[in-house]
Amino acid sequence: MRTLCSSTLIGEFFVIGFAGLVAMKSEDLSQGTVWTVCGIAMALCVLLCGMLGRPGAIQLGWVLQAGLILSGFVVPAMFILGIAFAALWWCSIHYGRQIDATKARWAAQAQAAEGEAQAG
Structure with missing residues (x-):
């Protein structure tokens, strides 16, 4: 999840x-x-990249997404870009968690197989 979210923030x-x-x-x-x-x-984007593993970082990222959408009142194209990045943020969180769970499951299976091979 951290990789996808960091890519979105950059x-x-x-x-x-x-x-x-x-x-x-x-x-x-x-x-x-x-x-x-x-x-x-911009500083918040960079700082959030380093804070993604900490509590509250994802919520702060949502605040940043809302700010990006609201910046459309100054630069109208930002309404579209803000919505696009909010969608990317959601996808980064949603699919990133799925990827992390799959990696953890594969690591557990590999460790179990390795344990069986050493025991056998």
Whole structure:
């Protein structure tokens, strides 16, 4: 799960950076505001990559997904990209857990087979 979620977060890191470049062209926002918000969101993406094994990291990732969708009010294309990344986040969690369970089952079967081979 960690690999899939980390890949999604790194992709978001770049999308947020590019969205910041688009948002800079808005006359309603100062560059300082744009890059403060984008910088915090980008830093959160990187920090979450390292925190994925800790409690609350997945929920914090969902908060990031909601923020990404809401950023569509500033850069309209982010509505679509935010929904796409929220779907990727869900898939990363859902299928990542299935992959982890399968790997654990295979490891247990291999260990049991190895134990039988040594005993026999």
